[in-house]
Amino acid sequence: MSTELLAPLDLAFWHLESTEHPMHLGALALFEGDGGNDAGSIVELLAERAAAIPRLRMRVRGVLLPIGGAAWSTAKDFDVRRHVRHVRLPGGDFAADATHLAGELMEQPLERGLPPWEMYVLTGAEPGAFAVLVKLHHALADGMRAVAIGAGIFDQIAGAGAAGARRERGVPPRSWLPGPHQVVGFARDRLEEVGRAVGIGASVMRASRFDLWGDSAFAAGSSGTRRLGTAVLGLDDVLKIRRVAGGTANDVLLAVVAGALRRWMLERGEPLPGADPRALVPVSRRRPGGPAASGNRLSAYLLGLPVSEPDAWTRLTAVRRAMDRNKAEGPGRGAGAVAVLADHLPPLAHRFGAPIAGSAARMLFDVLVTSVPLPRSTLSLGGSPLCAIYPMAPLARGQSLAVALSTYGGRVHVGLVADAKAVPDLDRLAGSMTDELAALLRAATG
The missing domain is CATH 3.30.559.30 (Nonribosomal peptide synthetase, condensation domain)
Known part of the structure; x- marks a missing residue:
């Protein structure tokens, strides 16, 4: 998957965005840390798994045709470190502090020249519980698709992906030249x-x-x-x-x-x-x-x-x-x-x-x-x-x-x-x- 035109609704979401109204979805995930992970290891693991998700390597670029359109293309200079960041919160109520910061981070639009997503690892002053904030542009995915993409960071889904990629069902070959019944059916559907x-x-x-x-x-x-x-x-x-x-x-x-x-x-x-x-x-x-x-x-x-x-x-x-x-x-x-x-x-x-x-x-x-x-x-x-x-x-x-x-x-x-x-x-x-x-x-x- 190297180049792909944005679907009509994706294009609408892309153009709906403004500085005051960023069009990204998000999720704040809270984890029960047992002290076995430090902040560095969590960031490394998250970066490794995010980099392995092909969709997260795609950015939006303009195209000549169709006029006004845009396409997804693989970012040749993709660097996952520009998307996965670590923020250390002060001591106190970790869940409340993480929630407050997540709201502030949701204010900030995603950089449009890069693949439109970000992940933040939030940790407290002491080892233990941590959180991950995920931001995905709505043009990149709707709710169900966002879950499918974001789930790739979890142990269970990442492990299944490593065991073998899901095979897409084959589509039988067909002639590019439509028959008379296809023409009639297409016209009726339109x-x-x-x-x-x-x-x-x-x-x-x-x-x-x-x-x-x-x-x-x-x-x-x-x-x-x-x-x-x-x-x-x-x-x-x-x-x-x-x-x-x-x-x-x-x-x-x-x-x-x-x-x-x-x-x-x-x-x-x-x-x-x-x-x-x-x-x-x-x-x-x-x-x-x-x-x-x-x-x-x-x-x-x-x-x-x-x-x-x-x-x-x-x-x-x-x-x-x-x-x-x-x-x-x-x-x-x-x-x-x-x-x-x-x-x-x-x-x-x-x-x-x-x-x-x-x-x-x-x-x-x-x-x-x-x-x-x-x-x-x-x-x-x-x-x-x-x-x-x-x-x-x-x-x-x-x-x-x-x-x-x-x-x-x-x-x-x-x-x-x-x-x-x-x-x-x-x-x-x-x-x-x-x-x-x-x-x-x-x-x-x-």
Whole structure:
């Protein structure tokens, strides 16, 4: 893999970026050190494994054709030392210090002339626990692809990779000259795609609104600063609630987010909005068993978060019914599928139109809420077990909060990325997540 055009959505993410709105995903992984690893050995191991991941050697460069396009190409002067760094934290609460620093590091855009990723090894004053912060540009990978790339640093996945590379399923050869049935099928598919794109565009126009959140933190201007908040939810509690309420575990988590926002706004003394805020809930368009395409394959659902509803169980019921309607319609239709439109635009339109489209995101949704899948197996780095991992999503223009959730080790880890000036009390919102889950559990078991 030496040269490869950026897929349309990757190109859109690449051009959406600005100094105030870096478009990288992240994850903060905390490890239980046993004293067997020093900082130098962790950095060496991480650098060795990152260098062995082919995708992490790729950088973005401009191309003559198509006009406005860009391509991935292998960086001939690739030096993993420019991407893997060590930061020693002062003594104190290591987890809190690592979380604070991770938020600040998420502010900084990735250097665009290099492969767009960074990893930081964070250690404390004393040997023991350590953390790894991973930053991957959204053009490089969506959530599922980011997990596949980032997982290569762990002992279990790196060991499996060393034993033998995964073989891609062969594609039978075929003639480049299409037959009459192929021509008809292609034309029919293109007409269907165009019709679907027109329908999505119309839905976006109808869904766009100007009744923003008034004086709320979510209507504040962007400062370019970042803060990371974290919460840990019991997976058993989530599943107990789901068994009583029906639906999915993700429905429960979306209801937790809605309830947490309500609690947080009331504690701040803010009036509840006249219209419930809307969440953009990304959905992968990757098909199980399908080709391992490297580009972003995303759509999304739009979901009204019922923060105006005072009863926790009624909020969950409303979320479950709304998500059932979204799923019945499918991820390729409706205003939430706006990302699908990227496939129907020429590269030049992405180059000049992405910043405009990014500025309009605020009229479509208020907060991003995404679930990032992780391997179910126990993971470790250099023999030190992974004890927590907090995913981080980028902030869209004009927005102050993004929520990402990952399940690992029987717990749901919540990463809250916020504009640091607009949401200085992010820890209070993180605490509201656990309070809301407790309220739902009481309603389910009482």
